[in-house]
């Protein structure tokens with residue numbers, strides 16, 4: 001039994017349920033807010049900061065994926081300031097890893113790539129880090145290429161929250177953070193991985209992919225997520 | 236029936252009787268710094284000496300806490316003569332004992348009628364140096380735990396909260412959030428359990444105020460926490476102490492056991508229906524764990540990564556239960572407010588910042604150490620009167636407050652009153668109380684680089700702007716200090732500051748640009764000198780290439 | 785990878801680790817406290833111990849690894865016989881702490897956060913050890929070197945690390 005609230009997004013009157021986030025309500029009304037770490041069906045962590053919006057009367061920007069709507073709220077999703085910040089955030093992601101799209105299995109289907117287009121990043125002004133990162137090809141069907149990982153933690157969450165295996169987690173911290181399987185041991189040796197491929201399909205980039213796919217070939221399938229979530233809620 | 240008041244009364248009287256037997260009391264500082272300077276050996280030398288002269292019935296030799304004058308450690312305090320000795324060595328024991336009742340030993344004597352002592356006002360550090368931190372009896376004889384009994388027996392939780400609200404106390408952990416308001420929110424929140432957390436993570440480099448409270452006045456802290464738990468209706472609590480403070484951990488654990496024995500912690504506290512269980516948790520070296528949501532994750536045994544707020548811990552904190560989280564110094568003020576009343580407390584300080592603040596005064600200043608002053612004291616008074624000015628005939632350049640997320644305040648603001656609003660108005664912040672004085676040999680670009688290095692390596696890595704942005708900011712600053720940067724780099728640096736400040740998830744990222752912004756605001760010419768003229772005005776940065784002018 | 789899963793009941797170190805877990809009722813939130821005990825017992829976080837703790841506290845291996853590598857206090861590799869901690873807190877930094885660090889890095893040929901190959905010395909960096917008026921400060925095992933100069937500290941570590949003089 002939810003209470004209906006009315007609010008404004010970009011000066012348009014909209015309504016939603018009290019327990020919905022700004023992002024939920026915006027999407028129901030076809031208002032686009034960029035997101036990267038968020039994925040329907042997984043918990044929200046507010047890590048990528050791309051969904052930041054301005055709310056009148058709040059002195060800080062808030063993440064649309066975590067903040068609930070409230071009666072009379074006035075939300076702005078496309079101010080000049082927000083656009084500028086989003087461009088900078090996407091640039092940061094590109095500068096942090098090694099994203100050589102031309103040789104990537106998801107080239108043309110990558111969320112980072114399309115996000116760059118969407119927020120208007122034409123070229124990267126920040127210097128590239130060109131970090132030394134590892135690739136693990138020991139799993140019989142999948143590969144993790146940490147060079148293309150943007151640390152969105154979707155794989156960690158889907159593995160823990162949906163599959164219940166918790167094979168993935170983050171190791172290290174700050175700019176040294178990286179995704180690991182088990183005790184940072186080879187994926188192929190993992191005693192916990194069930195081989196369900198969920199992590200591979202939720203990964204927004206070409207960091208996780210199926211073996212045997214060549215450049216631009218890999219499509220990610222996520223239909224299972226809303227379906228599983230719905231079936232579980234029914235129980 | 237067992238009456239805890241009677242028990243406290245009895246301990247109080249016994250202590251007085253015991254103390255009354257002695258003509259002289261010698262307190263040897265057992266704070267972390269003096270212990271480091273071998274004060275424990277001084278203590279035993281004094282004991283031996285007193286015994287050797289058959290004076291063990293005339294003078295008592297006990298441990299005490301820090302006097303704030305840390306440069307002079309180990310320190311020894313004589314009562315009732317109010318004599319302070321500094322840099323005492325074990326072989327000074329003979330002279331000290333011999334001089335009792337007569338003239339103080341000249342070569343050790345440190346006058347206490349100077350501004351360093353006279354200009355301070357002590358609430359949090361009341362009785363400093365005169366309480367043995369390892370004895371609950373000392374604290375009780377000094378009126379300790381009376382506030383707790385008063386709160387439990389004479390006040391409702393709502394009345395306690397009202398009293399704290401009226402006192403105007405604001406959180407000492409940095410943000411200055413009104414304590415009474417926070418308590419009220421937690422009191423109103425519903426939950427099967429409620430938690431109280433005391434934040435003793437104190438991670439700002441150059442800050443050791445909270446450590447001194449935990450080391451010297453563990454029972455004053457416990458009393459504040461227990462009163463807080465009563466006020467908000469909490470039944471469990473944690474004291475989160477950083478791993479670097481083993482002495483604090485030891486003393487707090489001892490204090491908890493002592494309080495449990497006196498029925499001041501545990502079930503049916505002081506014979507009332509109030510139950511409260513308190514445990515110590517030790518951090519593991521992560522600055523970001525001072526941030527409240529990260530601290531909660533750490534107590535839950537996880538990576539100390541912050542999460543977005545709302546929901547605030549007051550509604551959903553530890554394991555999802557309503558949680559009150561306050562800083563060490565905030566809790567240490569509570570007992571005095573309940574004892575002396577909110578009107579008394581509200582009469583100290585400025586209009587919006589009440590009470591006193593403890594600072595760790597360090598850097599290039601003559602008397603570095605711990606000081607406690609009323610809010611509203613000016614920087615000039617703190618640095619030049621209390622701190623004795625800048626040594627070696629150097630010139631004052633800037634005062635850094637607020638830790639890694641704070642700012643550098645230049646000379647023209649020396650008459651600024653130290654309170655939450657004034658410091659924020661010049662682009663710095665109160666922070667937890669680190670106050671680092673810098674003289675004209677300090678390069679401000681290098682200082683900014685230092686803090687960025689800190690934030691970069693302490694970033695938890697969860698959100699993009701802080702994880703990647705601070706790394707880029709550090710790199711640009713590094714280039715500037717090497718004379719390799721261009722004016723375009725400076726523009727990029729300013730853009731990065733803007734993005735990181737406004738898009739980061741938690742206070743670490745949000746305030747990481749402050750040292751850059753504040754040094755750019757007041758010392759922009761130094762940046763330009765590095766970039767355009769390839770010189771470091773303070774002569775700190777070394778350039779690979781010869782200066783090209 | 786070690787194969788021995790035999791947790792010898794005789795070994796005091798395992799008993800200590802077990803005692804910490806028991807004290808916390810084998811709850812998952814005891815992880816950090818338990819890792820402290822592992823580090824005290826072994827001097828670092830031994831892989832076999834991490835597996836054991838994960839199993840006993842029923843925590844996923846990757847989470848144990850994540851926690852162990854998040855906190856600075858935990859070492860994933862065996863530490864040296866001696867410790868040198870250079871303070872790079874604000875007060876020490878502005879009084880030349882970084883030059884002290886450089887001198888030690890050079891003299892002992894080891895980087896901050898690392899251990900010399902002969903396992904004689906681990907070099908660590910701290911952010912304020914609370915002795916700011918003695919800045920710059922370095923700690924040699926538990927002994928405090930105040931107002932440390934690069935020459936002094938280089939000589940001091942030289943006494944510990946013999947490969948430098950040879």
Ligand SMILES: Cc1cc2nc3c(=O)[nH]c(=O)nc-3n(C[C@H](O)[C@H](O)[C@H](O)COP(=O)(O)O)c2cc1C
Nearest residue numbers: 406407408434437438525526527561562565742743
């Ligand atoms: C990066 C960061 C570090 C912090 N470190 C501390 C700390 O060491 N001690 C502390 O009491 N508060 C610290 N805080 C503030 C806490 O999040 C919290 O606001 C405070 O403990 C609340 O207590 P108070 O209301 O009594 O100030 C920190 C905040 C941030 C963002």
Ligand code: SF4
Nearest residue numbers: 149150152153155203
């Ligand atoms: S591997 Fe993919 S899903 Fe996992 S954190 Fe990296 S980018 Fe995200």
Ligand code: SF4
Nearest residue numbers: 695697698701741744
């Ligand atoms: S601002 Fe920094 S410390 Fe805070 S959540 Fe983001 S990455 Fe972590």
Ligand code: FES
Nearest residue numbers: 038046048049065
């Ligand atoms: S989608 Fe909201 S922070 Fe990433």
Ligand code: FES
Nearest residue numbers: 871873876913915
């Ligand atoms: S900064 Fe080095 S001891 Fe405080």
